[in-house]
Amino acid sequence: MAIGLLLGDALLHVLPHALEAGNPAESALLAAAFGIVILIAIESALRGLRPSTSGVLPAARMAVVGDLVHHAIDGVILAGAFAAGPAAGYAALLAIAIHEVPREMSGAGALVALGYTPGRAFVLSVGVALAVPATTLLVQALSLSSQSISTVSAFAAGTIMYVALANLLPAAWPLSNGTRRYAPALGAMAGLTFMAWLARIEHHH
Numbered sequence: 001m002a003i004g005l006l007l008g009d010a011l012l013h014v015l016p017h018a019l020e021a022g023n024p025a026e027s028a029l030l031a032a033a034f035g036i037v038i039l040i041a042i043e044s045a046l047r048g049l050r051p052s053t054s055g056v057l058p059a060a061r062m063a064v065v066g067d068l069v070h071h072a073i074d075g076v077i078l079a080g081a082f083a084a085g086p087a088a089g090y091a092a093l094l095a096i097a098i099h100e101v102p103r104e105m106s107g108a109g110a111l112v113a114l115g116y117t118p119g120r121a122f123v124l125s126v127g128v129a130l131a132v133p134a135t136t137l138l139v140q141a142l143s144l145s146s147q148s149i150s151t152v153s154a155f156a157a158g159t160i161m162y163v164a165l166a167n168l169l170p171a172a173w174p175l176s177n178g179t180r181r182y183a184p185a186l187g188a189m190a191g192l193t194f195m196a197w198l199a200r201i202e203h204h205h
Helices: 002-020 025-047 058-084 086-113 117-131 130-142 145-176 181-203
Strands: none
Touching: 002 025, 002 058, 002 145, 002 181, 025 058, 058 086, 058 117, 058 130, 058 145, 058 181, 086 117, 086 145, 130 145, 130 181, 145 181
């Protein structure tokens, strides 16, 4: 389900925010592609390091990196919304809270499945979530333009899609055999459907 939640988050929440901010679609998609390329480079560097003996898969570390980037972008979006006015800011805060709760629960479960202990997964999830207020304050201090916010949001969408399809999905295949061979597809569909429902709620408020 985590795969579907991440894909839905990238395609139905983060990327639409990037397109609404005013940049041309080509620029937004190029930024998303650049986000994918950057995570490929990061994963290449991580794979070149000494192998872990803790049982934590490389995909788990990439999931944490992707989550950190995602939370940072939420902070950028939140800062941009508050810049437009208090009402827009609080609406964005509510929307972020609505889509983050199920995503974080699923993300923590994915970290445990990829080798982290439940306690460690919880600490990492809480730690990276602090990127939201930190980035919000930073963006307000820097006064980024709407075009800059759009570019950064599209970049984040690319990183989220990479984590879902290049890290979590390959890690799910070894666990999917016999009667569970369709579990990744069904889980992804369930997560994507749920995020589509949340996106409809956001657009109606």
